[in-house]
Amino acid sequence: MELSTLPNELQLSICELLDPISSFHLAITSKAHWNLFTPVIQNHARLFAENKSFKTSSTEHFVWDKYLSHTKCYGLYVRDLSVRNDRYWDSEVWAHFQLGSQSSRPPPEVYEPLVAAAHDIKLLYKQALEGTDSLWPNLESAIQDGSPEPVVALLVHHLPYLKSFRYTDGASGDPFSIFDLVDAVVRAYASPVRAPHLPFQHLTTVMIAHWDTEFAVSAEVCLMFLAIPSVRTFVGWQMGGECDRDFAGSSKSRAKELLFENSQFHPASLDRILMNIEALERFGYESGGAIVSYDDFMPKKVIKSLSDHAAHSLENLILNNSWEDDVGDDDDEDGKERMSLRGFKTLKTFQCNWSMLEPDLDDLDSDVDEELSGRGFYTEDTESVTVFDPRSILPESLEALHLKGPFTDEEWLTLTQLLEESSDFTPNLKTIRLSKSGPNGPTHWTSPEADEESDVAYPAWRKSLSALIQGHRN
Incomplete structure (x- = not known):
């Protein structure tokens, strides 16, 4: 019929x-x-x-109210979940360690259904994995205290079409973290029977921010989310450090965009992240300095990792050290070497500090007193500054370049004169922007053939990804 x-x-x-x-x-x-x-x-x-969008608010019991009253009715419509750090039951509390005997707690009629729902969901993971009885330690007490983390974990199981997940991590001392759930989800995806019932089936965009003004979200969190098959974009605010675990599944991540702002990774951790991605297209990394992590910002090692794992696909690259004009402690033998980007086949736009490309002047022959054709540098006489043409180590595919730095007056004058003329090394490079820092603010120079519509200083893709952090950054 x-x-x-x-x-x-x-x-x-x-x-x-x-x-x-x-x-x-x-x-x-x-x-x-x-x-x-x-x-x-x-x-x-x-x-x-x-x-379509759920956002936490300190003015209401948002997470609890949404789960108890709305999730089953409206969860199918939710596409964006934004969980900030003002999410505790007691609106005066923004971290679990602040809970005291006088803090407001959820009443039994609120937490009892949540505890029952949590135990039901734990069975989903227990049948797929072994040893998950301790997946959510102190779960019941955390819910009774008014911690939102277990409630968020329950909530995502009722949002089957969730596409964007934005989250500020919990303060130290929380008995449960959403990352405990993500870890279990990634491992449970290995079970073909349970995989269709797990959350994050349609998740494409993830933004994770740190709750404090110091230290960082672990680099392992990035690896966790990249192991979810549907994820294409990951943005981290104040992320870094080392990672000792690997969350790679049977196939590489299909992520296309990575942006790390105010972050600081150990080079080996970042290399592990990049090696697990199949074809990365856009990558941005801005140093957060020692307040984030004591690991050194080593951009030449970052370029080396990108060259090893993404040279065939990378189109846009941003490397910024906003804390100081120089590169930092990239001073081992590998860091002293001039790093070539000639191996990148598809790179179109590149932004970095001048010192990341500038070679060690001790490596150059100070006796040379005429332009050296094809060598990428020259000296006018033995007293003048040696000027390095960065285009000699850039890929042929490059279309836009932005270099920032403290440039000496001699470097600035000679480099701008040098870049007035085109180079056979970069036949497609039309837009070049130099930014010189100084006591009276930055000075800018743009190449004569620059595309007026090209915003290499703050490209549209970074602008759209940075917008995901709004409401979460400290």
């Missing part, structure tokens, strides 16, 4: 039982169905507009 032969009332009842996506697919099967099911589709559109 065809659906169209049923009475209209029965067809409408069937459509109303379907999820929003299935009801839309049914409605577009024919003009008659579209006319009949338009009210259902319009109601789904209204609910989607009202519920």
Whole structure:
């Protein structure tokens, strides 16, 4: 029996039982169905507009209220979940260690259903993995105290079409972290029976920020999320340090964009992240300095890792050390070497500090007193500064370049004169921007053939990814 032969009332009842996506697919099967099911589709559109984004707020018991009252009804419409650090039951508390005997706690009618739901979800992981009884230690007491972390873990299981997850990590002392759940999810994906029932099936965008103004979210968190098959974009604010574990699955991550702002990684950790990605297209990394991690910012090692793992696919690259004009402690034997980017086949835009490309002047022959054709540097006489042409180590595919630094007056004058002329090394390079720091603010120089619409200083892709951090950064 065809659906169209049923009475209209029965067809409408069937459509109303379907999820929003299935009801839309049914409605577009024919003009008659579209006319009949338009009210259902319009109601789904209204609910989607009202519920597509969940954001925590310190002015209400948001996480608990949404889970208890709205999740089962409206979870299908949610696409963006934003969990900031103002999310505890007691609006005066923003960290678990601040809870005291006088702090407000959820009443039993609130926490008892949550405890029961948590135990039910734990069974999903227990059947797929061994040794998960300690997956959520102190779970019941954490919920009773008003910690939102277990509630967020429950919430994501009712958001099957979640695409964007933005999260500020909990303060030290929280008995449970959402990262405990993500770790279990990644490992449970190995079970083909349980995988279809796990959260994050459609997750494409992840933003993780640190709750404090010092230290960082572990680099392992990035590896966790990149192991989720659907993830394409990862943004980290104040992330770094070392990672001792590997979360790589049976295949490499299909992520396309990585942006780390105010971050500081151990070079080996960043190398591990990059080696697990199949074809990275956009990469940004801004040093956060010692307040984030005591690991040194070593951009030449970063370029080496990118060259090893992403030279075939990388299109946009940003490396910034905003804490100081020089590179820092990139002073081992590998760091002293001039790093070539000639091996990058698809790189179009590149922004970095001048000192990241500038060679060690001790390596250059100070007796040379004429331009050395094809060598990428020259001296006018033995007293003048040696000027290095950065285009000699840049890829042929490059279209836009932005160099920042403290440039001496001699370097600035000679380099701007040098870049006035085109180079055979970079036939596609038209937009060049130099930014010289100084006591009166930065001075800028742009190449004569620059594309006026090209914003190499703050490209659109970074702007859109940085917007994900809004409301989470300290």
